Amino acid sequence: MLLVSRSNASYHHGDLVAALEQxxxxxxxxxxxxxxxxxxxxxxxxVSHNAPYHHFGDRSALxxxxxxxxxxRLLAAQQAALARAEGADAVERAVALGVAYTGWAVANPNAFxxxxxxxxxxxxxxxxxxxxxxxxxxxxxxxxxKALIGSDAGDGGIASVVSWSSVHGLAxxxxxxxxxxxxxxxxxxxxxxxxxxxxxRAA
Amino acid sequence: MLLVSRSNASYHHGDLVAALEQxxxxxxxxxxxxxxxxxxxxxxxxVSHNAPYHHFGDRSALxxxxxxxxxxRLLAAQQAALARAEGADAVERAVALGVAYTGWAVANPNAFxxxxxxxxxxxxxxxxxxxxxxxxxxxxxxxxxKALIGSDAGDGGIASVVSWSSVHGLAxxxxxxxxxxxxxxxxxxxxxxxxxxxxxRAA
DNA sequence: CCTCGTATCTGGACACTGTCCAGTTCGTAT
DNA sequence: ATACGAACTGGACAGTGTCCAGATACGAGG
Numbered sequence: 001m002l003l004v005s006r007s008n009a010s011y012h013h014g015d016l017v018a019a020l021e022q023x024x025x026x027x028x029x030x031x032x033x034x035x036x037x038x039x040x041x042x043x044x045x046x047v048s049h050n051a052p053y054h055h056f057g058d059r060s061a062l063x064x065x066x067x068x069x070x071x072x073r074l075l076a077a078q079q080a081a082l083a084r085a086e087g088a089d090a091v092e093r094a095v096a097l098g099v100a101y102t103g104w105a106v107a108n109p110n111a112f113x114x115x116x117x118x119x120x121x122x123x124x125x126x127x128x129x130x131x132x133x134x135x136x137x138x139x140x141x142x143x144x145x146k147a148l149i150g151s152d153a154g155d156g157g158i159a160s161v162v163s164w165s166s167v168h169g170l171a172x173x174x175x176x177x178x179x180x181x182x183x184x185x186x187x188x189x190x191x192x193x194x195x196x197x198x199x200x201r202a203a
Numbered sequence: 204m205l206l207v208s209r210s211n212a213s214y215h216h217g218d219l220v221a222a223l224e225q226x227x228x229x230x231x232x233x234x235x236x237x238x239x240x241x242x243x244x245x246x247x248x249x250v251s252h253n254a255p256y257h258h259f260g261d262r263s264a265l266x267x268x269x270x271x272x273x274x275x276r277l278l279a280a281q282q283a284a285l286a287r288a289e290g291a292d293a294v295e296r297a298v299a300l301g302v303a304y305t306g307w308a309v310a311n312p313n314a315f316x317x318x319x320x321x322x323x324x325x326x327x328x329x330x331x332x333x334x335x336x337x338x339x340x341x342x343x344x345x346x347x348x349k350a351l352i353g354s355d356a357g358d359g360g361i362a363s364v365v366s367w368s369s370v371h372g373l374a375x376x377x378x379x380x381x382x383x384x385x386x387x388x389x390x391x392x393x394x395x396x397x398x399x400x401x402x403x404r405a406a
Numbered sequence: 407c408c409t410c411g412t413a414t415c416t417g418g419a420c421a422c423t424g425t426c427c428a429g430t431t432c433g434t435a436t
Numbered sequence: 437a438t439a440c441g442a443a444c445t446g447g448a449c450a451g452t453g454t455c456c457a458g459a460t461a462c463g464a465g466g
Binding site for chain 1: 237312319324325326327337362364368371372373374376380381382389390393398401
Binding site: 215240241242 | 422423424425426430431432433
């Protein structure tokens with residue numbers, strides 16, 4: 001049947017979406033998405049400047065697709081870290097999750113920025129595959145945090161929000177150069193310890 | 204002497220920098236800085252599309268100037284909140300500071316985004332007036348946090364980083380629509396309480 | 407096997423943008 | 437009053453996103 005993955009580069013490219021995505025990610029490694037040019041992406045993919053329009057109706061549609069792909073990678077990094085720390089302490093698992101999040105963000109700052117740019121992913125109702133991805137990320141975060149603070153602690157939602165915010169802000173401040181990268185792991189550990197501590201205080 | 208503020212709108216505008224800044228901020232209230240057009244700013248200021256080039260050598264120079272102005276406002280909002288909560292508890296003062304930060308960010312999301320965009324304010328060495336502004340912000344944060352966790356607690360630096368990260372990430376996630384605005388104040392309070400708790404645990 | 411419809415891709419065109427250039431107007435020091 | 441220099445103007449050029457009509461190639465139906 002071979003649905004996709006033709007990969008013969010004739011007139012009909014075969015899998016332009018993937019090629020464009022790869023080219024765009026290469027561009028993202030060099031510059032922010034604000035100055036990412038559709039024509040340059042097409043050029044790197046070896047097609048005319050108009051080919052992308054047949055797969056993405058718009059520049060912002062391409063950006064949105066990139067955001068989904070990036071979010072998928074970010075989620076995968078976190079899941080891998082969680083799997084790697086399977087038998088560990090609850091604190092250690094939470095730290096591993098946070099370090100995976102910030103680590104991926106710092107390693108791919110521009111891709112990270114696309115995910116959370118309100119101009120590309122409209123606030124409120126996430127469209128396309130973004131919704132499930134975000135939901136899944138919130139799910140693994142919530143379960144990890146719940147294991148951290150103990151099921152008896154009252155408001156697990158606030159703890160999730162706090163941990164996500166901390167880790168997210170940390171990544172942002174590091175990529176913006178306001179916090180040294182060396183402070184990453186200690187800061188994540190401090191957040192998770194404090195969260196665990198406050199949970200026990202409440203009991 | 205009257206150095207500036209001529210404000211007669213003849214051929215020589217008199218105070219174009221301020222006019223451009225105001226026009227740009229109006230634009231920022233409507234759209235992100237990625238799609239902010241120099242020509243549109245000039246149009247709104249009532250000058251030719253080339254006038255800005257005599258005051259800012261570059262589009263990114265204008266963006267940088269905007270970032271400085273925005274940072275100045277963000278700092279002022281925090282200082283005002285701190286002054287308003289002068290006699291209060293250490294926790295209450297820290298909460299007031301965090302709420303001021305996030306509140307200003309949520310009220311002016313696009314201006315907030317300019318400040319922390321690595322593409323406009325180069326990471327590492329802040330140029331122009333940005334350095335002192337950031338330093339002052341870090342100063343008032345550090346003193347507030349130090350009063351919160353007690354001077355005996357060992358690592359005040361980590362606590363500052365954690366609080367800044369939390370509050371910053373919270374603002375970002377709210378403006379991106381991933382966290383409801385109603386969770387803002389409770390989340391800030393939770394962070395500051397947890398920080399105060401962990402400080403006492405260490406003693 | 408040939409034909410044909412349709413999805414895919416190409417080239418050209420337009421408005422808009424950032425930026426450079428030469429010219430014009432105005433405040434000011436001599 | 438005059439000359440100088442700063443502030444501003446209009447025009448030009450390359451690059452961009454987007455729309456349009458035309459060319460190409462794959463797959464189905466005869």
